[in-house]
Amino acid sequence: MSVNQIGLEIPKKELNFKIGSEKNSFPVVVINNSNQFSSFQIELIAAGADIQGADYEWYTISPDVSVKIPPGDLVEFVVSIIEPPISGFSGIMNITVRAFSIELREENREVLRVNIQEGSRGSILKAEIPTQKIQAIPLDNLEITVLIGNPSQQNTNVTLSCLGLPDTWFPTGNMQQFTVKGGSQYIATFLCTLPFDLDAIAKSYEFTIDISHTNGLPSQLKSSLDVLPKGSLAVVCSPKAQTIPARRSWKLWWKLWASSPARFDLIADNASNLIQKIDFELENVRSSDYKDFTFEVSPNDIEIPPFSQRDFTLQIDKARPWIGREKRLNLLIKANWQDIRVNTIDEVQPIEVIVKPIVPLAPLILLSIIFLLILWWFSPFNPINPFPPHRNTVTSVQYDGAGIHAISSSNDRTIQTWDVSGFENPFVNQNLGILTEAQKAIRTVRYRPVNNDLIAAGLENGEIQILDAQGKKKQPIATFIYQTDDRVFGLDYTLDSRNLFSGHGSGNLLRWDLQNLFTNPPNQPSQIKKFDFAINAIALVGKDDSTLAIAGRYNQLVLWNWVTNTVKPITYPNVGGQDDYIQSIAVPNNQRNFLATADNQGFISIWDLNTCLQSDRPCQIIEGWKDAHNGKPVRSVAFSAEGCYLVSGGDDGETKLWTLTPRGKRTGDLKGKVLGTNSYAVSAVDTHLNSQDILAISGTTEGRVISHKTERQFRLGCDQK
Numbered sequence: 001m002s003v004n005q006i007g008l009e010i011p012k013k014e015l016n017f018k019i020g021s022e023k024n025s026f027p028v029v030v031i032n033n034s035n036q037f038s039s040f041q042i043e044l045i046a047a048g049a050d051i052q053g054a055d056y057e058w059y060t061i062s063p064d065v066s067v068k069i070p071p072g073d074l075v076e077f078v079v080s081i082i083e084p085p086i087s088g089f090s091g092i093m094n095i096t097v098r099a100f101s102i103e104l105r106e107e108n109r110e111v112l113r114v115n116i117q118e119g120s121r122g123s124i125l126k127a128e129i130p131t132q133k134i135q136a137i138p139l140d141n142l143e144i145t146v147l148i149g150n151p152s153q154q155n156t157n158v159t160l161s162c163l164g165l166p167d168t169w170f171p172t173g174n175m176q177q178f179t180v181k182g183g184s185q186y187i188a189t190f191l192c193t194l195p196f197d198l199d200a201i202a203k204s205y206e207f208t209i210d211i212s213h214t215n216g217l218p219s220q221l222k223s224s225l226d227v228l229p230k231g232s233l234a235v236v237c238s239p240k241a242q243t244i245p246a247r248r249s250w251k252l253w254w255k256l257w258a259s260s261p262a263r264f265d266l267i268a269d270n271a272s273n274l275i276q277k278i279d280f281e282l283e284n285v286r287s288s289d290y291k292d293f294t295f296e297v298s299p300n301d302i303e304i305p306p307f308s309q310r311d312f313t314l315q316i317d318k319a320r321p322w323i324g325r326e327k328r329l330n331l332l333i334k335a336n337w338q339d340i341r342v343n344t345i346d347e348v349q350p351i352e353v354i355v356k357p358i359v360p361l362a363p364l365i366l367l368s369i370i371f372l373l374i375l376w377w378f379s380p381f382n383p384i385n386p387f388p389p390h391r392n393t394v395t396s397v398q399y400d401g402a403g404i405h406a407i408s409s410s411n412d413r414t415i416q417t418w419d420v421s422g423f424e425n426p427f428v429n430q431n432l433g434i435l436t437e438a439q440k441a442i443r444t445v446r447y448r449p450v451n452n453d454l455i456a457a458g459l460e461n462g463e464i465q466i467l468d469a470q471g472k473k474k475q476p477i478a479t480f481i482y483q484t485d486d487r488v489f490g491l492d493y494t495l496d497s498r499n500l501f502s503g504h505g506s507g508n509l510l511r512w513d514l515q516n517l518f519t520n521p522p523n524q525p526s527q528i529k530k531f532d533f534a535i536n537a538i539a540l541v542g543k544d545d546s547t548l549a550i551a552g553r554y555n556q557l558v559l560w561n562w563v564t565n566t567v568k569p570i571t572y573p574n575v576g577g578q579d580d581y582i583q584s585i586a587v588p589n590n591q592r593n594f595l596a597t598a599d600n601q602g603f604i605s606i607w608d609l610n611t612c613l614q615s616d617r618p619c620q621i622i623e624g625w626k627d628a629h630n631g632k633p634v635r636s637v638a639f640s641a642e643g644c645y646l647v648s649g650g651d652d653g654e655t656k657l658w659t660l661t662p663r664g665k666r667t668g669d670l671k672g673k674v675l676g677t678n679s680y681a682v683s684a685v686d687t688h689l690n691s692q693d694i695l696a697i698s699g700t701t702e703g704r705v706i707s708h709k710t711e712r713q714f715r716l717g718c719d720q721k
Helices: 250-255 362-377 610-614
Strands: 006-009 014-018 025-032 041-046 059-062 074-081 091-101 106-117 126-128 134-136 141-149 156-163 175-180 185-193 204-213 219-227 231-238 241-244 262-272 276-284 294-298 308-317 327-337 343-345 348-355 394-399 405-410 414-419 431-437 442-447 454-459 463-468 478-481 488-493 499-504 508-513 527-530 535-541 547-552 556-561 566-569 582-586 594-599 604-608 620-625 634-639 645-650 654-660 673-677 682-689 693-700 705-711
Touching: 006 091, 006 106, 025 091, 041 059, 041 074, 126 219, 134 141, 141 156, 141 219, 156 185, 175 185, 231 327, 231 348, 241 262, 241 308, 262 276, 262 327, 276 294, 276 308, 308 327, 394 693, 405 442, 405 693, 414 442, 431 463, 442 488, 454 488, 463 488, 488 547, 499 535, 499 547, 508 535, 535 582, 547 582, 556 582, 594 634, 604 645, 645 682, 645 693, 654 682, 654 693, 654 705, 673 705
Parallel strands: 014 106, 134 219, 231 343, 241 348, 394 442, 394 682, 488 535, 582 634, 634 682
Antiparallel strands: 006 025, 025 074, 041 091, 059 074, 091 106, 126 141, 141 185, 156 175, 156 204, 204 219, 231 262, 262 308, 276 327, 294 308, 327 348, 394 405, 405 414, 414 431, 442 454, 454 463, 463 478, 488 499, 499 508, 508 527, 535 547, 547 556, 556 566, 582 594, 594 604, 604 620, 634 645, 645 654, 654 673, 682 693, 693 705
16 A cells, blocks of 8 residues: 655644634644655635635635655644635534645645634625726716625624715715625615716726624725716817908008918817817818918917816918919818817818908909999890890790709790709809790690600690700701691600600690600600690609699699590589689609699699599599789699609799698698799799709799709708708
8 A cells, every 4th residue: 555645634633613713723734755855735625615706715824835845854834714614604514624736746635623603703794896897977877786795694784885986976875774694695786876077077986885784893895986088079260261461450551561460269168077188280271381371379288177168369370462362271270189088079170361462453353343243144144134045935944854954945936955053153154055946836845754865845836846955956856746736735754755645725635655766756646535625734643654644724633544544533622614724733753642733713732642543532632722822823833853842933923932741731831932033924833952952943924044942941851861
C-alpha cells in the first residue's frame, strides 16, 4: 500500500463556532512526505454549502499558498471561520479539510466536526446592487435596485437609505423600510426621476446605500450613478447679411473711401447638461482663398455653463473696390462645440457680406433699369404686355405631363406653345410662338397622353387635326372630319392614346381609332353615338377608360359606356332650359371616380361616380355650390392629378383655387382663393403641381394667357409631399 505524499494533521477535531466570536480559528499542519520541494494549499468543504454564491466567503486561510518546502518539512496554516458555511445555519456540521499540491498532483483530506451557535452580535446583511453600471438620462425614470439577503434564521426589520444624491431626485423618498424573513432575500427599489437642470449635470455621482436592521450590525454599500448627456447646442447668427461699410455718414463725405467692418452677433445657446467650450471657423463658399478678407471672433476660449448662453461678436474686414458693382462674400460660419454628445442645431450657417464700391453706379444702373423695364413691358417677355399673342378669345389651355410646357388654342385660329418657367422668369420668353394656324377657329386642344408628342385640335368647322407637339411640322400629320360645320367642343384621349373621342355641337359623340395613325389615319369614326343635346365637354372616367362623361345644353349630364354602348343619365341638381349649359367638366388623372362640373349659372359641383359606374345606383353628388364666381357663368374647371385641388375660371375675370378633402369636399376658404383677377372673362383653365407649388394657367376672352402660382396645402390632409 503506497504512502500518501501529503501528510495532514488537525490538532482540533471538534470546534465550537459562535457567530461573531474572535476564537473561531484552528491550525492545520501539512507535511511534505515526498522526495521533492513542493508548495501546498488547503480548502474547506461544507456539506450543502454548494448552494452559496461564488462570492460568499465563510472562512479565511493564512497563508493562501505555502512556499515550497523540502522533503520531510511541514507548514502550518491558520483557518478562521467568519460566517456559517450555510447562511443562517446553526447546529453540528461536518467540514472536510482538503490539502493538495500542484507539484505533487495529490491530495489528502480530514473531517472536522463544527458546532455552530448563534452569536450575540447578530449577522451582517448581505447587500448588492445587481446592475453593474447605473446610468440615467434626465427626465427619464430610473430604478436603483438593491438585493438584501438575511443570513440568519430570524426575521429582521431593515431600513435602507440612499445617501449622496439630491433628495429631489426621489419622488417617493430616499428611504425604505421592510422586513426580511430569516434565510431569504428581498429586492428593494428606489425610484429616481432626474431633473433637466443644473442639479443634474452630466457626470458620475457617488452614492451610498446605508443599511441598518434590528438583528445585527449596520453596513454600507457604495456605488455610482452616471448622468448621461441630454439637450441641444445651438448657435444663432444675426443678421444673416451685413454691408461694408456698415453705416455711411454724410458728415464724413471726404472719407467716403473709408470702410468699417461688418459685425455679426453670435449667440451660443448651451441648452444641455454639459459644460461646453466653442470656437468658430469661417469658410468662403466660392473660394478657398482667405487672403481677400480677415475675421475675428471675440471673446475667445470661454466656457459656457449648462443651460446658459454666451454672446460673441464676429468681425469681418475686406477692402472696398474703388468703382464698379458691389461684391458679395458668401461665407459659412461653423460652430465647433467641444463635446457633441448631444444634438447640435444650426452648427453651420450661411452669412453674406456685401462690399459696396467707393464710387457707386446706382444712378446709372437705375436709369438703365428703367429703360429696360420699359422695353420689357412692351416685349413678349412680359405676360401682361399690351399686345397679347392671341388676337381673340382663348378657347382652351393645357399643361404637358411634366408641367414644363403648355399649349393654348384660340378663336384667332392659332395654337401657341408656352414655356412655363417664362411666366416666373422675366428674362425668359414664355411664348414659344405659333405651333400652327388653321383655316377656322380652334375650339379645343389636347396633348396625347403617351409621351405628349402629339396634339389633337378640334376646329369650328368640325375638323380634327393631329399635330406635332414640337412644331417641327407646321402642317397636320393627319386630318379627319365626319360632318362639315359640326363644331368640335370636346376632345379626350384614352390613356393608351389608341382612341380619341370628339364631342360636337350637333350632339354627335365620335370615337376615332388611332392605332394606325401614321400608316393609315382614319377617314371615318369607328363609333358614333347621337345625343339629343349640344355637347360642350367630354371626359373619360373610371379606371378602365370604358366610360365617357358627356355634358352640354339643357344642363344635360350622362355617362356613356362605349364598350357596351349603354347610356346612364345623371340627375343634375339645376334643371336647365335651352339657354343653360354645362360649360366644362374635369376628372383627376389619378382619381378618375371624381367628376367636377361647371355651368353658365355659376354653379360648380363635384360628383362621386364609384357607385354609378359599378352598379345601377344613381351617381352621388359630393358637394355643389352656387355663386362660385360672383353670380357669373363658370367657363372652365380643371382638377389636379390627385383631385386635391380644383381650379375654375369665370366671366367675373377671376381664376380661383378650391382646396378639397380626400373625399372631394371643400376645405379651407369656402369662397375659394382668388389666384388672379382680369378685366376680361376667363374662358379656359388648367392646373399642374410641382414639388412645392400649385401652378395654374388661364386664358381670357382678351386673348391673354396668364400663369398663377401658390403654395401647396399639405396641412389640409389631401395633398401629400
